[in-house]
Structure formats: C-alpha cells, structure tokens
Amino acid sequence: MRTLVVGATGFVGRRLVDALLERGHDVVAFSRHASTEPFPDEVEPFEGDLEDPDSLTGLCADVDVAYYLVHSLTDDDFAERDRRYASRFRDLATAAGVDRVIYLSGISGDGVDLSEHLASRREVESLLAGGSYDLTVLRAAVIIGAGSASFQILEDLSERLPVMVVPEWVRTPCQPIAIGDAVTYLVELLDADETRGETYDIGGPTVWSYESLLRLTASEKGKTIYIVPVPVMTPELSSHWLRLTTEVAYPVARALAESMRNPVTVREDADLQRVIPIDRTSIDAAVRTALAAEDG
Ligand SMILES: NC(=O)c1ccc[n+]([C@@H]2O[C@H](COP(=O)([O-])OP(=O)(O)OC[C@H]3O[C@@H](n4cnc5c(N)ncnc54)[C@H](OP(=O)(O)O)[C@@H]3O)[C@@H](O)[C@H]2O)c1
Incomplete structure (x- = not known):
C-alpha cells in the first residue's frame, strides 16, 4: 500500500x-523539514x-492512505492555522x-466546555470529514514517549519542583497511552x-490523574515530590507557572495546560480496543521506557 x-x-x-x-508499505514522508530528516533509504521524503x-x-x-499528524500549537494563532491546513x-x-x-486527534469526551486546543482538534476532525475519502479518527490523551511535548511537561515538573503548589487540574482524570x-x-x-468512517x-x-x-x-x-493543589489558581496563572518550569515552548505548554481541566478518559463504547484488541503496555512501563530512551 502507498501511504x-x-x-x-x-x-x-x-x-x-x-x-x-x-x-511492507511504501511511505511518503511529508513535513517542512522532511529532506533533512535521516529516514531509512526506502522512504520517499516530500518537503513542503x-x-x-x-x-x-x-x-x-x-496515495492510498494518508495519516494526518499536524498541529500548529507552537503558534499563537494555532486554531486558525490548523483550520487552514486541514481544509487545504x-x-x-x-x-x-x-x-x-x-x-490522530485529542480525547475530548462529550465535547462540552472544551479548551481552545481540544476544540481545535474537534474542528480539524469535522473539516477532514468533508473529504471524499473514508476518514478514521483516533483520539488520544497524553502519549507517553521520549519527545512528546505533553510527557516532557510532566517530566520537567517532576524533575524541577520537589514541592509543588499546583492548579487544581492535577486531579483531572486522564488515560495516557x-x-x-x-x-x-x-x-x-x-x-x-470496519473502522472506515x-x-x-x-x-x-x-x-x-495528572497528580x-x-x-x-x-x-x-x-x-520524592510533595503536591499541594490550590483551587484558586487561574489558567492564566498556571500557564505562567509552566513557563518557569518546563523547556517545552511556551505557547505549546500554555495550550496543553489549559486542556488539563478537561477529563480525558476513553469512552467505553468508543474504545478501539473493542475492535482491535492489542496487548496494551502499562503506563509504568511506558514511563520507564521513555525516560531510558532520553538517557540513552
Ligand atoms: N503528543 C501527544 O501527547 C499527543 C496526544 C494526543 C494527540 N496528539 C496528536 O497527534 C498528532 C501528532 O502529534 P505529535 O506529538 O507527533 O506532534 P509534533 O511532534 O509536534 O509533530 C508535528 C508534525 O507536523 C509537522 N508540521 C507542523 N507544521 C507544519 C506545516 N505548516 N507544514 C508541514 N508540516 C508541518 C512537523 O514537522 P516540521 O516542523 O518538520 O514541519 C511535525 O512533523 C497531532 O495531531 C496531535 O494533536 C498528540
């Protein structure tokens, strides 16, 4: 298959x-820096x-099947850009x-009172759904691995702050993968x-939970860390607090922090595991592997 x-x-x-x-699939690899990425020789880079x-x-x-994995969180006008890119x-x-x-989108439950970031993920879903192909959307919460912006924030916080006065959102339920x-x-x-459409x-x-x-x-x-949630910390204040504690680019950290107030757990009736059962990795093991990859 040409992907x-x-x-x-x-x-x-x-x-x-x-x-x-x-x-065994053929792969065309697209991004703004595709030609300088050290892909294996069989890959066809497409820079644009x-x-x-x-x-x-x-x-x-x-192309038979395309995977869409772009977001523009590094830019302040990310929602507008992502709208433009998805439509294009x-x-x-x-x-x-x-x-x-x-x-690959973000888990956003019933879609009520979403952060700007999660609302934008939903909007991209609807824009892509307007094409003449079959669209499949997978929604994930935090993806654990070396190089993931959301995991990097957790790592930086746990590394730098032995005692944390943190926003209430640390108690929000989440289901990482x-x-x-x-x-x-x-x-x-x-x-x-059967997953088409x-x-x-x-x-x-x-x-x-994030905690x-x-x-x-x-x-x-x-x-060992000590966590003290403070109910009155505003999203504005909590994103400034992130600016001081993580190396992740500030606009990305701010958008992700704002999303942490939305519970992001898998809906039982929409769980892909029911259709494609896989032997899932425990999050303890995933965190261990991610940290080892960063050290290595
Ligand atoms: N990471 C997570 O924890 C997580 C969780 C849930 C859902 N997701 C979703 O999964 C998808 C992939 O996330 P990720 O973490 O892999 O993101 P990422 O590491 O930031 O990768 C984004 C990709 O998009 C490319 N890109 C950005 N702007 C572009 C443009 N204008 N033209 C062409 N390419 C562009 C970037 O490459 P260049 O810079 O080389 O152009 C890069 O290859 C996203 O839709 C995200 O919302 C991620």
Missing part, C-alpha cells in the same frame, strides 16, 4: 514511518509547508482520489475495514 505520513518528522510521525515500513500551496503539488499522487489537505486528498485518511501502542493501533487500522478513543489499560502521573514519573527518576 503518506503528513507530519512525518514529529514525535508520532517518525515512529509511524518506521512501523509502516516494517509492515501546508502554509504554502505551491509546495504541495503532487503530495497526494497515487482535505481538498488535495479529495482531488487526488486518496482512498482513506486517518487523523504508550507511544508504541498508539502506533500499533494506527498501523492495524489498515487491516480493519468511524471515530475511536485510544488509551492505556488504566485511568490516572498520579507526576508522582509516577518522579519515582521512576528516584525522586
């Missing part, structure tokens, strides 16, 4: 490219910018006759025709 990974140099994209190659329509000519030629990609894929598009499991689901979709949540085997994830990450690093 296209849009966002192939990102945290998820790089690993997906390798997994698709291992399964979703901001620049001229750079996209031929992107979807002869939808039109290109439709014109080229792409058969299937798979989008190991990067290996997310990639397995993305690849397995190709053999599951559907939307699923994906997550690890257990529900956590318990912080404690786990700290203990895997041999540290």
Whole structure:
C-alpha cells in the first residue's frame, strides 16, 4: 500500500514511518523539514509547508492512505492555522482520489466546555470529514514517549519542583497511552475495514490523574515530590507557572495546560480496543521506557 505520513518528522510521525515500513508499505514522508530528516533509504521524503500551496503539488499522487499528524500549537494563532491546513489537505486528498485518511486527534469526551486546543482538534476532525475519502479518527490523551511535548511537561515538573503548589487540574482524570501502542493501533487500522468512517478513543489499560502521573514519573527518576493543589489558581496563572518550569515552548505548554481541566478518559463504547484488541503496555512501563530512551 502507498501511504503518506503528513507530519512525518514529529514525535508520532517518525515512529509511524518506521512501523509502516516494517509492515511492507511504501511511505511518503511529508513535513517542512522532511529532506533533512535521516529516514531509512526506502522512504520517499516530500518537503513542503501546508502554509504554502505551491509546495504541495503532487503530495497526494497515487496515495492510498494518508495519516494526518499536524498541529500548529507552537503558534499563537494555532486554531486558525490548523483550520487552514486541514481544509487545504482535505481538498488535495479529495482531488487526488486518496482512498482513506486517518487523523490522530485529542480525547475530548462529550465535547462540552472544551479548551481552545481540544476544540481545535474537534474542528480539524469535522473539516477532514468533508473529504471524499473514508476518514478514521483516533483520539488520544497524553502519549507517553521520549519527545512528546505533553510527557516532557510532566517530566520537567517532576524533575524541577520537589514541592509543588499546583492548579487544581492535577486531579483531572486522564488515560495516557504508550507511544508504541498508539502506533500499533494506527498501523492495524489498515487491516480493519470496519473502522472506515468511524471515530475511536485510544488509551492505556488504566485511568490516572495528572497528580498520579507526576508522582509516577518522579519515582521512576528516584525522586520524592510533595503536591499541594490550590483551587484558586487561574489558567492564566498556571500557564505562567509552566513557563518557569518546563523547556517545552511556551505557547505549546500554555495550550496543553489549559486542556488539563478537561477529563480525558476513553469512552467505553468508543474504545478501539473493542475492535482491535492489542496487548496494551502499562503506563509504568511506558514511563520507564521513555525516560531510558532520553538517557540513552
Ligand atoms: N503528543 C501527544 O501527547 C499527543 C496526544 C494526543 C494527540 N496528539 C496528536 O497527534 C498528532 C501528532 O502529534 P505529535 O506529538 O507527533 O506532534 P509534533 O511532534 O509536534 O509533530 C508535528 C508534525 O507536523 C509537522 N508540521 C507542523 N507544521 C507544519 C506545516 N505548516 N507544514 C508541514 N508540516 C508541518 C512537523 O514537522 P516540521 O516542523 O518538520 O514541519 C511535525 O512533523 C497531532 O495531531 C496531535 O494533536 C498528540
């Protein structure tokens, strides 16, 4: 199968490219820096910018399945950019006759009172749904792995603050997933025709809170942390607090922090595990693997 990974140099994209190659698929790897990425020789890099329509000519030629893994959280106007990019990609894929598009989005439950970031993920879902291909949407909460912005925030916090006065959102339930499991689901979709046109949540085997994830990450690093939630900390204040404690680019950290007030757990009736059962990795093991990869 000829596959296209849009966002192939990102945290998820790089690993997906390798997994698709291992399964014997042809891979076109697209991003603004695709030509300088050390992909395996079999990969066909395609460098371009979703901001620049001229750079996209031929992107979807002869593509059977495209994975859409782009977001613009590094920019203040990310929602506007992501709207523009998704619409542009939808039109290109439709014109080229792409058969299937798979989008990795964020878990957003019943869609009520969403943060700007999660609302934008939902909007991209609806825009992509307007194409003539079959769309499958997978929604994930925090994906645990080396190089994930959301995991990096947890790691930086647990590393730098032995005593944390933190926003109340540390108690919000979340259901993270190991990067290996997310990639397995993305690849397995190709053999599951019944998933065409559907939307699923994906997550690890257990529900956590940001507080318990912080404690786990700290203990895997041999540290003890003390967490004191403060109900009155505003989103504004909590994002400034993140500016002081994480290396993740401030606009990304701010958007992700604002999303931490929304519970992000897998809806039982929408769990992809019911359709594609895989042997899911425990989050303890996923955190250990991510930290070891960063040290290595
Ligand atoms: N990481 C998580 O914990 C997590 C959790 C839930 C859902 N997701 C979703 O999973 C998807 C992938 O996330 P990720 O963590 O892999 O993101 P990432 O590491 O930031 O990767 C984003 C990719 O998009 C490319 N890109 C950005 N702007 C572009 C543009 N204008 N034109 C072309 N390419 C562009 C980037 O490459 P260049 O910079 O080279 O252009 C990069 O390859 C996103 O939709 C995200 O919302 C992620």
